[in-house]
Amino acid sequence: MPSIPTGLxxxxxxxxxxxxxxxxxxxxxxxxxxxxxxxxxxxAATHRLTVLVDDLNDNPMKPAAKSVYLWKTQGGGSDAPLGRVFVKDPDDWDLEDKEFEWVGPPHPLFTLHPRDGTIFASNQIREGRYDLQFSVSDRAWRQRGVAANVTVMVRVLTPEALAHAAPISLTPTTPTALTRGWSPSSGGGGLGSLLKEVQAVLNEPGSGVEVVSVYGGCGNPDSSATPITTPTSTPAAPVPAPVPAPSSPSTCVWVSVKDSHNSFMNPVKLQGLLALHTRQVRERERERERG
Structure with a gap:
């Protein structure tokens, strides 16, 4: 309860x-x-106070894994950040207690920062699947060698795919929330629902909607590489939040559309169709988030 001291x-x-x-x-x-x-x-006046609750390292780690889908352009670009090595741990301010290391020899196309667990993919990486094995230690809990595996799926985007892409801006949601439970092969999650909505409003028989980029905010897609991270574990783990999310987070999804002959839809036509139906798509995504 508030008190009213006169000495303040x-x-x-x-x-x-x-x-x-x-x-x-x-x-x-x-x-x-x-x-x-x-x-x-x-x-009288009403003031709103925001209280941020500090974190204590009061939970042990559990093994976990995550999948990262990396979209990169042809011709190199810069090294791509893939996020942190993932373990199941409700504590998110305990990095100073943790150490990250490779299991076995390091992969020549990836870099691991041992202090914060950040992974980078080399600009020389090629399309394909990469299975990376890491272990995490926690000094506070005296845990060593907790398994944390990362699967990286790399897809190379052609200049044509980028040139024919159009953006969809969604608020409020984050890339992590939108892509949770989604994969390129089976869909699922919020992103899978979004792509179905786009397919429905385009009303183009035989066409297919493809993701080009997903990231926070909305501007031009990264010209080098765009990672999409989907954490999983055994059992399933929640998505960690190492950085507090903004009050009204937004996510930009760039998509391209191919017709039944595998030709890209004209980007001007695509952007026009999306503009006509963006409100409908956003409202259905908000309904999904609330549900």
Whole structure:
């Protein structure tokens, strides 16, 4: 309950806000509280306070795995960040207790940062599947060698695919939430539902919708590589959130469409059709998020 001590703010008074009990970051990472302030003359104002709950390393790790779908353009580009090595751990502020290392010799086309577990793919990487094995240690829990495997699926985008792509902007959602449960071969998840919606509104028999890029915000797609990460584990693990998400996150999905003859749809036509139906697609995606 708030109290009104007179000694705060150089004698002008103030308020102290206390929690009714202990807070657990695994249950509430951020709390928002509206506080109404009024004076003896009847003037009043409402202020909203945001409380960020700190994290303690109070959970042991469990083995996990993730799949990363890397879309890259022909002709190299820069090394592509693939995110962090993934273990099942509700704690997300405990990197200083962790160490990451390869199981066996390092793969020559990938780089691992041992302190924060970030993985980079070389600009020389080719299309195909790469199975990477890592282990993670946690000094606080005295855990060593917890398995954390990463499968990287690389697809090379042709200049033609990029030239015929058009964007769809979705708010509020994040790339992680949108791609959870999705794969290029079987669809699924929010991204799979989105592609079905696009297919329906285009109403082009025999056509196919392909993902070119997925990333936060909306601008031109990365000219070198775009990773799409889908965490999984045994058993299934939640998606980690090492960085607090913005209050109104947005995601940009670039798609291209091929007809029954494997020819790309004209990008001007595609963008026009998407513009006509963007509101419909966004509303159905919001309904899916709420459901």
């Amino acid at each position: 703010d150089s004698g002008r008074g103030g308020a102290e806000l206390w929690t009714a009990g202990a807070l657990d970051r695994e249950q509430h990472r951020k709390l928002s509280v509206a506080v109404r302030v009024s004076d003896a003359q009847g003037l």
